[in-house]
Amino acid sequence: MSLQRVTRSTVIDHPIERVWPVLRDFNSHVHWHPVVAESHIEDGLLPDQVGCIRNFRLKDGAHLREQLLTLSDRDWISTYCILDSTIPLYRYVATVRLKRVTDGDRTFWHWESTFATPAGRERELTEQVGRNVYQAGFEALRLHLAPV
């Protein structure tokens, strides 16, 4: 199985000090990502404990367990992998990386993953991850951070 790579990036009109505290919390997606219905960190670990597992369910009923592999407050990086998923994403490893946009005090957000899929479903699943998870996440976090 060849590895697929999905990359999406955006700019958030908030300083990195505002964006990173949300994204570094491995369980925060339940509060801002529209596809996540419920989520908890297993075994009572903290959501910034490297090795912790988030166990969550999507609104369409899919169930996933993901493990935090890297968390860097120095470089604003979070890397995680899928342990179990009802969606056929194999060897899935994703990285969220923020960078400061000094011109305007904004945040560049880069979200990337590699994974394998069942033969013939590459396009469908890369679209699903890129659009429904990453791009939808960008738009949702923007709303979450905006003063209403």
Next chain:
Amino acid sequence: MIRVYTSSVIDAPADAVWQQVRDFNGLPAWHPAIAESRIEAGAPSDRVGCVRNFRTRDGGVIREQLLTLSDFEYECTYSILESPMGVDNYIATLKLTPITDGNRTFAEWSAEFDCAPGRERELTQLIGQDIFQGGFTALKQRFLKAAA
């Protein structure tokens, strides 16, 4: 070691911005602080190791050597061989990253150098604001005009 980091968003695809900035002899075409430039010894401007010899609008002569050029990473690294700025061990990197959301470009320009004690703030301002941000502001203007 002093570090300077400046980043911006340019409203044009990374391929277009890269075409403008990858020419190591091309500063006078887009950077408002640079009056004229030539490559020493008749070398092509994308030959790694070539030296650009250029003059700033205020009359300073600077010689810089190309250390890395990557059309894959949209990245260029160079060092200062001679300059009137009073910096030592100066190495700078200009890097572009595509922003998929809106097909724009995240541009980063960073440098590391040593200098005499007490000159850190002045040089950080000169390099980070006048040179790097000045270049980004000019690129933003240029692509604004190109789109209009």
